[in-house]
Amino acid sequence: xxxxxxxxxxxxxxxxxxxxxxxxxxxxxxxxxxxxxxxxxxxxxxxxxxxxxxxxxxxxxxxxxxxxxxxxxxxxxxxxxxxxxxxxxxxxxxxxxxxxxxxxxxxxxxxxxxxxxxxxxxxxxxxxxxxxxxxxxxxxxxxxxxxxxxxxxxxxxxxxxxxxxxxxxxxxxxxxxxxxxxxxxxxxxxxxxxxxxxxxxxxxxxxxxxxxxxxxxxxxxxxxxxxxxxxxxxxxxxxxxxxxxxxxxx
Amino acid sequence: xxxxxxxxxxxxxxxxxxxxxxxxxxxxxxxxxxxxxxxxxxxxxxxxxxxxxxxxxxxxxxxxxxxxxxxxxxxxxxxxxxxxxxxxxxxxxxxxxxxxxxxxxxxxxxxxxxxxxxxxxxxxxxxxxxxxxxxxxxxxxxxxxxxxxxxxxxxxxxxxxxxxxx
Numbered sequence: 001x002x003x004x005x006x007x008x009x010x011x012x013x014x015x016x017x018x019x020x021x022x023x024x025x026x027x028x029x030x031x032x033x034x035x036x037x038x039x040x041x042x043x044x045x046x047x048x049x050x051x052x053x054x055x056x057x058x059x060x061x062x063x064x065x066x067x068x069x070x071x072x073x074x075x076x077x078x079x080x081x082x083x084x085x086x087x088x089x090x091x092x093x094x095x096x097x098x099x100x101x102x103x104x105x106x107x108x109x110x111x112x113x114x115x116x117x118x119x120x121x122x123x124x125x126x127x128x129x130x131x132x133x134x135x136x137x138x139x140x141x142x143x144x145x146x147x148x149x150x151x152x153x154x155x156x157x158x159x160x161x162x163x164x165x166x167x168x169x170x171x172x173x174x175x176x177x178x179x180x181x182x183x184x185x186x187x188x189x190x191x192x193x194x195x196x197x198x199x200x201x202x203x204x205x206x207x208x209x210x211x212x213x214x215x216x217x218x219x220x221x222x223x224x225x226x227x228x229x230x231x232x233x234x235x236x237x238x239x240x241x242x243x244x245x246x247x248x249x250x
Numbered sequence: 251x252x253x254x255x256x257x258x259x260x261x262x263x264x265x266x267x268x269x270x271x272x273x274x275x276x277x278x279x280x281x282x283x284x285x286x287x288x289x290x291x292x293x294x295x296x297x298x299x300x301x302x303x304x305x306x307x308x309x310x311x312x313x314x315x316x317x318x319x320x321x322x323x324x325x326x327x328x329x330x331x332x333x334x335x336x337x338x339x340x341x342x343x344x345x346x347x348x349x350x351x352x353x354x355x356x357x358x359x360x361x362x363x364x365x366x367x368x369x370x371x372x373x374x375x376x377x378x379x380x381x382x383x384x385x386x387x388x389x390x391x392x393x394x395x396x397x398x399x400x401x402x403x404x405x406x407x408x409x410x411x412x413x414x415x416x
Contacts, residue, residue, distance in 0.1 A: 010381070
């Protein structure tokens with residue numbers, strides 16, 4: 001009886017029934033070549049199984065223990081290779097987004113606000129930003145991109161580019177974006193089922209570089225992010241998960 | 251009686267050594283492996299409602315880790331293997347905990363297998379799942395599992411025996 005490798009593999013793995021096992025046992029006894037083939041299968045199995053056994057005895061990283069118990073990862077990601085880090089200011093005293101020396105920026109922003117009021121802001125279907133109850137909210141293509149687009153899957157030629165996604169101190173998600181047509185960068189934060197546009201800036205750098213932390217973000221937007229961010233930006237995985245959860249942070 | 255989600259947390263803690271081992275067999279080093287475990291666990295917590303009470307938590311977690319691993323690979327590929335922080339040399343492929351040459355050589359050989367074969371080998375040979383359990387985790391028929399497993403093992407045998415006396 002000739003047994004193929006797949007059968008011998010199943011034999012070695014204990015996945016054959018008693019009858020077949022007895023047949024193979026008997027065949028091995030009288031066939032040294034078959035015995036060698038079985039031995040070879042056993043050796044690979046033992047080698048692969050044994051190779052990773054040591055991992056079981058290693059101490060468990062605290063970070064994984066916390067994650068296992070359901071802790072949010074955002075505060076424990078320092079040093080993790082795949083998470084983009086912000087240059088968060090050492091002082092984390094609560095500060096209003098625009099204060100003191102940032103009046104200049106605020107004035108610029110107000111001016112921008114005035115500019116966007118007729119360039120971007122509108123009530124028509126195509127307007128990316130529309131007035132909400134007491135704030136500006138994303139609309140149309142911008143709202144759609146904020147809702148559905150993942151920075152990790154952008155080609156770079158979309159009308160709206162998503163930059164960084166992060167959790168704000170108030171527990172809501174915020175995402176930086178760029179409207180390519182008007183070269184406007186901005187920051188929008190989740191408020192209920194809408195995206196509130198909390199900052200805009202028209203002095204945006206070249207498109208397509210927003211994926212990298214700190215590169216391509218205008219200083220005004222970066223300041224707006226710094227004022228809100230808790231921890232660090234989400235990596236691609238976390239961004240996708242947040243999107244899957246409809247930007248609800250439980 | 252503990253709160254159900256607290257109980258799940260403790261059960262995931264109990265599984266951690268195996269999740270790390272499984273992830274290690276799919277990754278090039280323990281650092282990448284732990285990143286994978288972390289993102290898998292976070293994903294599990296976000297989708298906890300999809301876990302059927304009474305189902306096998308280990309199998310469910312292996313499935314989530316497998317998906318997270320594949321997503322990660324695809325993402326890197328889409329980026330054209332743009333240097334990610336963990337490829338920067340800060341985390342050498344062989345870290346002190348990995349200096350075990352046996353793990354290193356098997357890990358190297360596994361990294362050359364096609365993804366679907368690697369996952370089959372990891373579940374059955376590294377984690378000791380039965381064919382039936384592994385096929386369920388991967389949501390593939392048994393016959394598909396055994397053929398992937400056989401091809402993966404043949405390639406591994408050739409790679410690992412290379413340079414050593416027959």
